[in-house]
Amino acid sequence: MTTLITTDLVLLDADLGTDTTSVIRNLAELVTETGRASEVEGLFADALAREQKTATGVPGGIAIPHCRSEAVLEPTLAMARLNPAVDFGAKDGPADIVFFIAAPAGADNAHLKLLSKLARSLIKKDFTAALRAAATPADIVALVEDALADKPKAAATTAAPVAAAAATVDTPTTRQKRIVAVTACPTGIAHTYMAADSLVLAAQEAGVDLQVETQGSGAVTPLDPAVIAAADAVIFAVDVDVRGKERFAGKPVINAPVKRGIDEPAKMIQEALAAADNPNAHRVPHFGAEEAAENRANSSGESLGAKIKKVLLTGVSYMIPFVAGGGLLIALGFLLGGYDVTDVAKDVVLKNSLFNLPDGGLMIYLGAVAFTIGNLSMSFLVPALAGYIAFGIADRPGIAPGFTAGAIAVFMGAGFLGGLVGGILAGLAAYWIGSWKVPRWLRGLMPVVIIPLLGSIIASGAMLLFLGAPIAALSNGLNSWLTGMTGTSAVILGMILGLMMCFDLGGPVNKVAYAFAVAGLGTGTALNQAPWEIMATVMAAGMVPPLALALATVLDKKRFSLAERENGKAAWLLGASFISEGAIPFAAADPLRVIPATMVGGAITGAMTMGFHVTSQAPHGGIFVFFAIGNVGMFILAIVIGTIVSALGVVALKRWAVRKPVDTLAAAQPAAQAN
Numbered sequence: 001m002t003t004l005i006t007t008d009l010v011l012l013d014a015d016l017g018t019d020t021t022s023v024i025r026n027l028a029e030l031v032t033e034t035g036r037a038s039e040v041e042g043l044f045a046d047a048l049a050r051e052q053k054t055a056t057g058v059p060g061g062i063a064i065p066h067c068r069s070e071a072v073l074e075p076t077l078a079m080a081r082l083n084p085a086v087d088f089g090a091k092d093g094p095a096d097i098v099f100f101i102a103a104p105a106g107a108d109n110a111h112l113k114l115l116s117k118l119a120r121s122l123i124k125k126d127f128t129a130a131l132r133a134a135a136t137p138a139d140i141v142a143l144v145e146d147a148l149a150d151k152p153k154a155a156a157t158t159a160a161p162v163a164a165a166a167a168t169v170d171t172p173t174t175r176q177k178r179i180v181a182v183t184a185c186p187t188g189i190a191h192t193y194m195a196a197d198s199l200v201l202a203a204q205e206a207g208v209d210l211q212v213e214t215q216g217s218g219a220v221t222p223l224d225p226a227v228i229a230a231a232d233a234v235i236f237a238v239d240v241d242v243r244g245k246e247r248f249a250g251k252p253v254i255n256a257p258v259k260r261g262i263d264e265p266a267k268m269i270q271e272a273l274a275a276a277d278n279p280n281a282h283r284v285p286h287f288g289a290e291e292a293a294e295n296r297a298n299s300s301g302e303s304l305g306a307k308i309k310k311v312l313l314t315g316v317s318y319m320i321p322f323v324a325g326g327g328l329l330i331a332l333g334f335l336l337g338g339y340d341v342t343d344v345a346k347d348v349v350l351k352n353s354l355f356n357l358p359d360g361g362l363m364i365y366l367g368a369v370a371f372t373i374g375n376l377s378m379s380f381l382v383p384a385l386a387g388y389i390a391f392g393i394a395d396r397p398g399i400a401p402g403f404t405a406g407a408i409a410v411f412m413g414a415g416f417l418g419g420l421v422g423g424i425l426a427g428l429a430a431y432w433i434g435s436w437k438v439p440r441w442l443r444g445l446m447p448v449v450i451i452p453l454l455g456s457i458i459a460s461g462a463m464l465l466f467l468g469a470p471i472a473a474l475s476n477g478l479n480s481w482l483t484g485m486t487g488t489s490a491v492i493l494g495m496i497l498g499l500m501m502c503f504d505l506g507g508p509v510n511k512v513a514y515a516f517a518v519a520g521l522g523t524g525t526a527l528n529q530a531p532w533e534i535m536a537t538v539m540a541a542g543m544v545p546p547l548a549l550a551l552a553t554v555l556d557k558k559r560f561s562l563a564e565r566e567n568g569k570a571a572w573l574l575g576a577s578f579i580s581e582g583a584i585p586f587a588a589a590d591p592l593r594v595i596p597a598t599m600v601g602g603a604i605t606g607a608m609t610m611g612f613h614v615t616s617q618a619p620h621g622g623i624f625v626f627f628a629i630g631n632v633g634m635f636i637l638a639i640v641i642g643t644i645v646s647a648l649g650v651v652a653l654k655r656w657a658v659r660k661p662v663d664t665l666a667a668a669q670p671a672a673q674a675n
Contacts, residue, residue, distance in 0.1 A: 055089025195261030237261030326377025331628030337367020393427025401455030412468030498606025546582030601646025
């Protein structure tokens with residue numbers, strides 16, 4: 001195992017700047033200069049991104065910026081004793097001791113355990129006092145190696161769920177309070193274990209039996225179910241979802257960010273004790289309507305627009321798998337059986353078999369089978385959309401009313417818009433019914449009988465009696481308008497769809513354009529190919545961003561970090577497969593230059609595909625469903641032109657539209673070297 005820290009990785013009484021960005025950059029440069037990272041920018045970007053999620057300052061004048069990065073070649077600790085101290089977000093003031101923990105993206109568990117052990121040592125006052133008193137880098141290295149070699153007192157408590165506080169004997173009249181806790185942070189290296197140890201120490205001081213499950217980067221040892229059952233309360237000090245949260249259902253709970261477990265462990269213990277004695281305390285929800293109410297309570301601070309977006313995206317994301325396979329099978333049916341397969345598929349499938357082939361032979365039969373399976377799969381489009389919109393509002397009890405309302409929308413001819421409305425109605429109805437205060441004996445029937453029954457009556461009844469017909473008329477009018485679009489109006493529609501597909505790369509705007517195309521796909525015919533043209537436009541434009549970024553990393557490598565260049569290699573395949581999200585890493589790092597450039601290319605591609613009447617009978621697959629694309633030559637040409645335009649735009653903006661902070665850092669580096 002390699003040495004985690006050397007004297008070359010220690011800076012004493014160093015001036016590394018006045019803010020966290022400067023300190024992290026200087027430490028990333030130090031790690032790179034010692035040969036432990038392949039490049040500064042990738043390591044700096046990953047560490048800064050982690051810092052922006054949760055500040056890494058902890059009480060006692062300590063900071064532990066850390067990350068996993070593709071740029072890191074071996075697990076590394078870099079330490080700086082700062083003068084002046086820098087604010088890393090701790091409540092008690094700035095930090096003068098900084099440990100930069102850099103782990104490779106695929107670090108093994110043995111190294112990660114050592115890094116976590118160091119993080120735990122930093123909450124010990126004698127260890128931090130020795131760090132401040134150290135005279136040489138060699139002294140620092142010796143202190144760290146001793147800390148890594150010696151088993152911390154609380155390590156057994158938090159690394160595995162065993163008793164944390166001193167054992168006491170329960171008597172018939174008194175029983176020691178028992179609390180269980182889960183700690184977790186996004187990286188799973190430092191905060192997870194520091195919060196666990198801080199809570200353990202606070203519990204010991206309070207005379208409380210605390211057992212902790214650390215859901216860190218290494219293997220997780222779950223708490224014993226008997227321990228959970230005996231607990232009086234639960235503490236979740238987490239920045240990510242708790243794994244196996246249902247194990248704690250019904251227990252009084254204290255929820256907080258993982259950093260609060262480090263900053264205020266004693267206060268959290270007292271809050272958990274108070275919750276244990278309070279019959280009205282907040283509790284870990286059971287699955288069902290109660291959990292849905294919990295989720296909405298947690299998101300009560302969201303704006304109405306954010307809530308609507310989340311619900312609609314939930315419906316669309318669950319709908320897409322239902323229709324992707326179906327659309328491809330329909331396209332395969334056309335390939336094998338021709339366009340006339342739509343007229344004969346049902347009869348061929350029901351009246352023939354592999355041993356009794358129809359006129360036209362095996363290809364006609366296989367085409368009819370593929371078309372029938374695909375058509376039936378596509379028939380779930382609107383019910384799935386409505387069902388999972390209702391799920392997004394009311395959780396599992398909303399699914400049945402939502403699917404039913406979606407089926408009514410299909411029956412009424414209300415289509416995609418009817419599914420949206422029906423899903424929202426079903427979700428709201430299920431949520432409202434689930435909020436009723438009912439006797440305990442009736443609670444078990446609510447999610448499986450009462451809510452589906454009454455929710456379906458309310459939502460589906462409203463669709464049949466009042467809303468279905470007007471929405472159907474609106475849908476038919478919209479389809480007629482789209483079918484009649486030709487010439488300039490079709491090109492403009494293509495540009496708009498192209499811009500939408502490239503605006504947020506898999507986000508709500510992108511999903512709206514895609515859902516619009518998929519919803520109309522089933523209405524396309526040989527005589528009405530407008531829905532297929534829209535599908536081709538959306539697919540082609542959505543392929544441009546990842547392909548353009550992949551090309552840009554080849555045209556001008558030095559403008560991209562090592563991690564981005566690696567992402568660029570993967571983006572070739574993602575783009576060719578019509579996975580727009582392949583461009584997200586680039587857009588997240590540099591949105592003001594990447595997104596405008598990709599939107600320009602997407603608009604050009606969209607305009608060309610609509611203008612040249614390119615069609616796609618498949619909802620997904622990119623170039624790999626070439627057999628389902630009409631005028632495939634123009635499809636490829638439109639993508640190539642859009643990709644080149646976007647790639648050149650990205651490179652040009654990165655060269656000449658330079659952000660001021662980059663110039664400032666570049667100017668500051670020579671001065672720092674001169675000092």
